[in-house]
Amino acid sequence: MPLGDGTRAVHAGLPEAVPGQPFLPGPVLGAPYHLDPVAGPLPGVDGYGRTDNRTYRALESAIGELEGGECVVFSSGMAAVTAVLLTTLRSGDTVIVPQDGYYLTRAFAGEHLPDRGVTVATARTAGPYPSFDGVRLLLLETPSNPGLDICDVAGLAAAVHERGGLVAVDNTTPTPLGQRPLDLGADFSVASGTKALTGHSDLLMGYVCTRDPELAATIRTWRNRTGAIPGPFEAWLAHRSLGTLDLRLTRQAANAAAVTELLAGHPAVRSVRWPGRPQDPAYGLARRQMRRIPGVVTFTLADKAAVDRFFAASELIFAATSFGGLHTSADRRAQWGDDTPEGLVRFSCGVEDTADLVADLRQALDAARI
Structure with a gap:
């Protein structure tokens, strides 16, 4: 079967x-x-x-x-x-x-x-x-x-x-x-x-x-x-x-959906990408081609200093260059030589409780805007 x-x-x-x-x-x-x-x-x-x-x-x-x-x-x-x-x-x-x-x-x-x-x-x-x-x-x-x-x-x-x-x-x-x-x-x-x-x-x-x-x-x-x-x-x-892949991906995607909505409406954020969001330019093709959307989100803050404030204010988000893990992590990609804006952040949702992650992200973004 x-x-x-x-x-x-x-x-x-x-x-x-x-x-x-x-x-x-x-x-x-x-x-x-x-x-x-x-x-x-x-x-x-x-x-x-x-x-x-x-x-x-x-x-x-x-x-x-x-x-x-x-x-x-x-x-x-x-x-x-x-x-x-x-x-x-x-x-x-x-x-x-x-x-x-x-x-x-x-x-x-x-x-x-x-x-x-x-x-x-x-x-x-x-x-x-x-x-x-x-x-x-x-x-x-x-x-x-x-x-x-x-x-x-x-x-x-x-x-x-x-x-x-x-x-x-x-x-x-x-x-x-x-x-x-x-x-x-x-x-x-x-x-x-x-x-x-x-x-x-x-x-x-x-x-x-x-x-x-x-x-x-x-x-x-x-x-x-x-x-x-x-x-x-x-x-x-x-x-x-x-053995836990399905469970991990399910929670990560749910967290990504919640995180993306916060990012899209926050004044500190200049752009946000997640193919699971209906407003994303890749949404239609993603729905046709993919079986599920991963828990990785990309967003852009004003500059490196804003990203620095973001990390300093967060209590749950680890600064790390990998993604897809149990722990929510984020990475400013320009530091590795990527051809990206100085404030671009790759954000990997972990499996924390959604409400806790959203609350921590909100206060980190508030700090980034100062």
Whole structure:
């Protein structure tokens, strides 16, 4: 029977029930494993920790179930996205990366791919897009980080595929419960599992999912050759955290809806973006394309000094550069070199009581206006 998001998240990747065993077995901590002294390494039997570990295979099974494809986990989101870039692109190829997406993805592409003979072009998430003639890979991030613009994944994927290219979607912000890029025609769904997917702000993780067996094999071989594997304890923590994903996303989205209404009417705020708000320019496409809206909101205060006052006055909002965690956090993006206004804040709603969060945000905004 069809299962709901909460049920799928709780049961994803768990082994068959065995009396006396835990629901989720603990992490397997090993570098070398015993080999058959005569036959040597055997298929399906762990031989060496860089290529074989049942703990991260269980996590791959779980994420693969939620994304709807074969999953390869990595030590971080950057390790995952660079694996896609460096395995799909060759000298003479062209890649398009988000002009308004995660800045380190754009920085890596601009600093390292041209030396390999790859032409790097950029496009804003909401468009317009250049011609896809000769484009080997289109990398999208939707919603974009930090601007929260959205693009039509299905339409762009069809246009790129018609010209023989591939499409990858950074699915970090929505998670597979909020959006399934492979269902929309993307060849890769790539994400940082550090953020909302695991949600406890206690590990680094990344992954790539695809439905193409050859692409999956290439990505897995790259991971094994470069050694960008997650630690088994981190993989176990990530799998443990998936069980509450639906609950966390539900509360975060409810908090985002309440926070956005306050922000939209507060005199200290110059602009606000959240695709779940009917007045947002991305609302219509978000409703059609996404399964749920994440709890990340972007707003702009007057300047850096206003943001400084905002943080000083808040009692609940942590200053942190990640997002999607249990704790509400905020980040002034210009401090990292993002091409954004000095007062732009990426605000990640946690799972605190909505009334408490709204009250704290209101008094922080009042202080920012002074």
